[in-house]
Amino acid sequence: MFKGFDSKRRGILSTFLGFGILLPQTSASIAFETSQSTTINDPAPGFDELWHTVMVDISVMGVIFAAITIYFMFKYRRKHPDQVGDAPKMSAAQAVGWALIPAFIFMADDFYLAAKGWQLWNKFREVPADRMEVKLESGMYSWDYTYPNGVRTQNKLRVPAGKPIMLRMTSRDTIHSHYLAKYRVKEDSMPGRVTYLWFYPKEEDIGDRDNLVTCTEYCGVMHSYMVGRVEVMPAVEFMRWYKQEESKLSQNNNNAEDNSTATATNIILEQEV
Numbered sequence: 034m035f036k037g038f039d040s041k042r043r044g045i046l047s048t049f050l051g052f053g054i055l056l057p058q059t060s061a062s063i064a065f066e067t068s069q070s071t072t073i074n075d076p077a078p079g080f081d082e083l084w085h086t087v088m089v090d091i092s093v094m095g096v097i098f099a100a101i102t103i104y105f106m107f108k109y110r111r112k113h114p115d116q117v118g119d120a121p122k123m124s125a126a127q128a129v130g131w132a133l134i135p136a137f138i139f140m141a142d143d144f145y146l147a148a149k150g151w152q153l154w155n156k157f158r159e160v161p162a163d164r165m166e167v168k169l170e171s172g173m174y175s176w177d178y179t180y181p182n183g184v185r186t187q188n189k190l191r192v193p194a195g196k197p198i199m200l201r202m203t204s205r206d207t208i209h210s211h212y213l214a215k216y217r218v219k220e221d222s223m224p225g226r227v228t229y230l231w232f233y234p235k236e237e238d239i240g241d242r243d244n245l246v247t248c249t250e251y252c253g254v255m256h257s258y259m260v261g262r263v264e265v266m267p268a269v270e271f272m273r274w275y276k277q278e279e280s281k282l283s284q285n286n287n288n289a290e291d292n293s294t295a296t297a298t299n300i301i302l303e304q305e306v
């Protein structure tokens with residue numbers, strides 16, 4: 034019943050096939066060049082690139098669909114009140130072609146975007162070896178950071194410029210999501226489980242009121258007030274602050290009898306490195 038495609042239809046099909054395959058190749062070569070230019074494989078620019086690609090993609094498709102729809106509305110409009118439409122007769126091969134060729138084009142586009150997304154996701158999962166690790170415990174309604182030396186901060190993540198930062202996260206109550214809009218990364222933190230994210234604060238960024246940490250998982254009535262800030266300090270300045278806080282901490286620990294919590298945190302982080 035189904036006849037094979039004749040040579041003319043095969044030609045049309047291969048044109049579409051070619052289009053589907055050529056398009057990803059062009060964009061892939063651009064992505065390769067950008068990833069070569071930096072030693073640290075920062076995923077943030079790749080996120081913007083993919084976002085841009087998706088926006089262009091859906092805009093082009095939207096315009097094409099709208100144009101075709103308007104054209105058909107005009108072409109096949111009813112010319113007399115008693116006019117009755119009729120469907121064109123199609124062979125089985127034509128019917129299958131009309132179904133499969135557009136499906137192939139759109140699936141090729143979808144798979145291409147999915148593959149790009151997968152590639153980017155892997156970049157977000159591959160943490161550079163030369164990193165600073167900070168432990169994060171989230172809770173209603175704050176972000177509590179613990180540095181490798183045991184220093185703690187709340188709702189303020191101070192980091193040195195030019196160093197990849199990894200957060201190992203958990204939660205003491207419910208599910209929160211640590212979102213760093215500027216670095217294009219978010220990840221849930223949840224009780225009983227350690228998740229991670231990493232970001233690359235390339236340049237110093239002190240006093241930037243937009244470099245925020247926000248919670249992107251509804252966690253209770255004060256969810257929207259669960260806001261922190263990232264402060265990217267010059268490396269030397271960061272080290273000064275870090276050492277200062279460390280000596281303050283050890284003084285406090287010497288004074289206080291119960292210093293077990295801070296020491297325990299320190300040990301856990303060192304084991305995880």
Ligand SMILES: [Cu+2]
Nearest residue numbers: 209248252259
């Ligand atoms: Cu939250």
